[in-house]
Structures are given as structure tokens and as C-alpha cells.
Amino acid sequence: MANSDKRIIKTERLIKKTFIDLLVQKDLSKITIKEICNIALISKSTFYDHYEDKYALLHVLINEYAEQFQLEVHTRLNLTNSDNDNALQILTHIIQSVSAHNKQLSVLLRESKGADGLETKLRNTLIAEATTFLSSNHENKKFSNEFLVKMYTEITLASLQFALMNYDNSDLLQQQTQFIDMLQKNILLNI
Numbered sequence: 434m435a436n437s438d439k440r441i442i443k444t445e446r447l448i449k450k451t452f453i454d455l456l457v458q459k460d461l462s463k464i465t466i467k468e469i470c471n472i473a474l475i476s477k478s479t480f481y482d483h484y485e486d487k488y489a490l491l492h493v494l495i496n497e498y499a500e501q502f503q504l505e506v507h508t509r510l511n512l513t514n515s516d517n518d519n520a521l522q523i524l525t526h527i528i529q530s531v532s533a534h535n536k537q538l539s540v541l542l543r544e545s546k547g548a549d550g551l552e553t554k555l556r557n558t559l560i561a562e563a564t565t566f567l568s569s570n571h572e573n574k575k576f577s578n579e580f581l582v583k584m585y586t587e588i589t590l591a592s593l594q595f596a597l598m599n600y601d602n603s604d605l606l607q608q609q610t611q612f613i614d615m616l617q618k619n620i621l622l623n624i
Contacts, residue, residue, distance in 0.1 A: 444475065444483065448469065448473055448484070448490065449490070451473040456543075457540055460544070491544060495549070495551045495554065499551060499554035503558045503562070506527060535596075556590060559589055560586050563581070
């Protein structure tokens, strides 16, 4: 069960925010626990009450964002089932929802690589959710589910990266939405 002590929640939130703010400014290797504590106005012992080290904190943040992403994708795909929409139609909604956290996601994607990295977790989520979705909703025989899952995953990740890099340019984001809509219509006509 999650801890409901408001002081603990507030302290953890402050540590996470301070850590993300520092990651925006510099690489993980340059950040010290002392620096996090000085900016957050907490003692080192308070930090260590919550996290083993800065890598454990990074791991917690990656897992939180990966879980939020999984929930968002799962929810959107389930809505797609009930509304008779296409999986690509929800791509724009997922990207808008996730890119609302552009600063945090950008630094977490930059700082976390490998099997436990955020991009890997996002990719695995997309593969699992798209596989489940297509196994119960795929009627076309032109392309295999495996191919469609991989294409959907890579299109979604590329679109997410684009949105994160261009979050402050509404014109480019609008063009991205139009492009995805056009892509979706052409795919639906030809599958």
C-alpha cells in the first residue's frame, strides 16, 4: 500500500522535482546528493531515508513514467475497442497526454539507456498493448500482426520523440497531428 503520510509524499515530490530540474541543467554524472539536498532544503539523511542513491531515484522516476504511459496506452486502446476507432487514431491523444510532461520525459529518455531505460520500457509497453489489441481486433489478412505491432510501436515512439523535441511549437505539433491523420486514412484505405 502506498504511503499516505503527507510529509513523506511532500518530501519525495520535492526530491523528484529538484532532481528533474537538475537533470535539465546537467548530466546525471555531474549531479551530487549534496546538491539535491541543498536545493531541496533537506538533509542528506532525509534523502537517504527515501532513496539509496541518485540512481535509485532515477529508477523510481523511470518506473513511474513507464507505469503512467502503460496506463494511458491501455486505457486509450480499450476506449478504441468500445468506440470502433482505429489504434492509430489514439496516437495523437497518447502523445498529447505524455508530452504534457515534456521536460521530465526528455531528461529521463536522455539519462536512461539499456534494458532498464525509459525508451525500452515504453517500447515494451507499446508492443505488449498493441499485440493484445490486435489479437482481438485484427481482421485484415494483408499484414501480419507482428508487422503491424512493430510499425505501430516505431511510429508511436518517433511521434513521441518529435512531440517532446517540438513541444513549444504549436504549428509543428498541428502539422504532426495532420500528418498522423493523413497516414491513418491512407493505411485504412489500403489494409
